[in-house]
Amino acid sequence: MAKHKGKGPTPKAEDRHWHAKRQRARAVKSAKRTGTPTAGPGARPKASGAEPARQGRPAGARRATGETPELVTGRNPVVEALRAGVPGTTLYVTSGTDERIRESIQIAADRGIPLLETGKNELDRLTDGSVHQGIALQVRPYRYAHPDDLLKGTAPLIVAVDGITDPRNLGAIVRSAAAFGATGVVVPERRAAGVTAGAWKASAGTLASVPVAQATNLSRQLKAYQKAGCFVAGLDARGGVTVADLEIASGPFVLVVGSEGKGLGRLVADTCDLLVTIPMPGAAESLNAGVAAGIALYEVARLRS
Known part of the structure; x- marks a missing residue:
């Protein structure tokens, strides 16, 4: 009977790229680099009640909870958010060939928003697999008053x-x-x-x-x-x-x-x-x-x- 050769000692969890510990470590490193808080890779914002069928949520935006940053994704949503003065903390970009992406980069630079060039796979992970078109804007969590x-x-x-x-x-x-x-x-x-x-x-x-x-x-x-x-x-x-x-x-x-x-x-x-x-004397109800x-x-x- 043939003997099967072993593949050597099992690598540590943090050395396996698919392991949760490795992903958490990368998320913490990214947060330290950008100076913004993180909820971990692939983490979803906490649900805030039973919002019916995502009613009224603008395209390209993930719901903010006041605890984790919100990510606005997509060329149109990002440039419109920047034009409107939405308080962004980091602009993630994979390429700058599109006119809307170039405008977003310019607005971010004018406002002092950090720009991070990143690969598509990394942006896929940061946006939790949503359609990002090569760009995403991280918006700082809103601090609610009492x-x-x-x-x-x-x-x-x-x-x-x-x-x-x-x-x-x-x-x-x-x-x-x-x-x-x-x-x-x-x-x-x-x-x-x-x-x-x-x-x-x-x-x-x-x-x-x-x-x-x-x-x-x-x-x-x-x-x-x-x-x-x-x-x-x-x-x-x-x-x-x-x-x-x-x-x-x-x-x-x-x-x-x-x-x-x-x-x-x-x-x-x-x-x-x-x-x-x-x-209302008019016809509107x-x-x-x-x-x-x-x-x-x-x-x-x-x-x-």
């Missing part, structure tokens, strides 16, 4: 959002909040849009000046605001008072905005001191959440002035 931090001044104006899953709507609401003097925006921690690259783009950069806080339980947080002296009004088609007639909005005030179609959740609506509405928030905040700002 809900109590929004109680600024003698008459704070806070916007709370309920049931909104599209980050672009959240960005539009933040933009209106900035325009009309709100002290901040509070969002539910679960089953809701978070601050992603899409939200940054829609906010037109105002996320840099308007704090966003996360609430573990929105109804409980609204009750806490009420105990702090705020009047809480929910924007809803069932409201019996128009926003323009809500004179109490001149004091400490929280405006709660629901999703288009579904409106406010039952518990949140029951928690509100009053439901208010926007009169409802407004986009971002548009509705903008109109309501305009009226509130007028009353407060």
